[in-house]
Amino acid sequence: MSSNRESFMHGKQLTKVFGFGQQKVTAVQAVDFDFHRGEIISIVGESGSGKTTLAKMIMGLLKESSGTIEYKGKTRQLKRHAERKAYWKDIQAIFQDPFASFNMFHKVEKLLLDCIKLQGLQLTKDERFAKMKEACSFVNLKFEELYNKYPFELSGGQMQRLMIARIFMLHPKVLIADEPTSMVDACSRSTILDMLLKLRDENNMTIIFITHDVGLAYYISDTIYIMEKGKIVERGTAEEVILSPQHPYTKQLIADVPKIHEAWNLG
Numbered sequence: 134m135s136s137n138r139e140s141f142m143h144g145k146q147l148t149k150v151f152g153f154g155q156q157k158v159t160a161v162q163a164v165d166f167d168f169h170r171g172e173i174i175s176i177v178g179e180s181g182s183g184k185t186t187l188a189k190m191i192m193g194l195l196k197e198s199s200g201t202i203e204y205k206g207k208t209r210q211l212k213r214h215a216e217r218k219a220y221w222k223d224i225q226a227i228f229q230d231p232f233a234s235f236n237m238f239h240k241v242e243k244l245l246l247d248c249i250k251l252q253g254l255q256l257t258k259d260e261r262f263a264k265m266k267e268a269c270s271f272v273n274l275k276f277e278e279l280y281n282k283y284p285f286e287l288s289g290g291q292m293q294r295l296m297i298a299r300i301f302m303l304h305p306k307v308l309i310a311d312e313p314t315s316m317v318d319a320c321s322r323s324t325i326l327d328m329l330l331k332l333r334d335e336n337n338m339t340i341i342f343i344t345h346d347v348g349l350a351y352y353i354s355d356t357i358y359i360m361e362k363g364k365i366v367e368r369g370t371a372e373e374v375i376l377s378p379q380h381p382y383t384k385q386l387i388a389d390v391p392k393i394h395e396a397w398n399l400g
C-alpha cells in the first residue's frame with residue numbers, strides 16, 4: 134500500500150477558473166492531493182468534472198488560478214526556463230489521442246531518437262539503436278518494422294504503445310495518463326494497462342491515471358480520487374472507494390456500472 138511509500142507531490146487548494154463574469158467556470162476547486170513514489174492514483178469523474186484541467190496544472194501546462202503544488206519538498210516554481218526544464222524532465226504525460234501527441238511529420242525513428250537527445254546522452258549509433266530496440270520490445274513492437282514509418286501509418290494501439298515506449302526511454306518520475314485507453318479496443322486496453330503496471334513496478338514510477346471508468350480505476354490503482362464538478366468528493370484506497378463508497382456521487386458512479394462486481398470477481 135501507499136502508506137509506506139515516500140510522499141513527494143502535494144497539491145494544496147489547487148483552483149482553476151476559466152473566463153470572467155457571467156462566463157466564469159470554476160473547472161477545479163480547492164483540490165488537495167498527496168502522491169507517493171511508485172503509487173498509481175486514479176482520478177475518476179464524469180465528462181467535464183475537471184480531470185484534464187487538473188492534469189494540465191500538475192503538468193505545468195496550465196497556470197493555476199490559486200493554490201500550490203509542492204514537489205520533492207519545495208513549492209514548485211515554473212517561472213524560469215531552468216525550473217521548467219528540470220520539472221519536465223521528471224514528469225511526462227500521455228493523452229487520449231495519440232495523433233495529437235506526435236509530430237506526424239517525424240518518422241518513428243526520430244520520435245525515439247528525440248528521447249535520447251532529451252536525456253542528453255552521448256551514444257554511438259549502435260548504442261542508440263540498441264536503446265530504441267529495447268524500448269520497442271518493452272511494448273511488444275518490432276523496431277525493424279516501424280522505424281521507417283510515420284505515426285499515421287500505425288494503428289491507434291501501436292501508437293499508444295509507441296507513446297509508452299517513449300516513456301520507457303525517458304523514465305520520468307511521474308507519468309500522467311489522461312484517458313490513454315479510451316480510443317483503443319479492449320485487447321489493446323488491457324495491454325496498455327499491463328504496461329503501465331510494469332513501468333511502475335520496474336521504475337517505481339508514480340502514475341496518475343485519469344478515467345471516467347471506475348472499473349479500470351479499480352483494476353489499476355492503489356488510490357482513487359473521485360472528482361465531481363471540480364471538487365474531490367472522496368479519496369481512499371481502491372478497495373475503500375469502490376467496495377465501500379461513502380459519497381452519493383461515488384455510489385452513483387458505481388451503480389452505473391452494474392457488472393463491476395461480476396467483472397472483477399468481487400462476489
Ligand SMILES: Nc1ncnc2c1ncn2[C@@H]1O[C@H](COP(=O)(O)OP(=O)(O)OP(=O)(O)O)[C@@H](O)[C@H]1O
Binds near residue numbers: 151159182184185345
Ligand atoms: N480552456 C478552457 N476555457 C474555458 N473553459 C474550459 C477550458 N478547458 C476546460 N474548460 C471547462 O472546464 C470544465 C472541466 O473541463 P475538463 O476538460 O477539465 O473536464 P474533464 O473531466 O477532463 O472531461 P472529459 O472527461 O470530457 O475529458 C468544463 O466545464 C470545461 O468546459
Ligand SMILES: [Mg+2]
Binds near residue numbers: 184185186311
Ligand atoms: Mg479530459
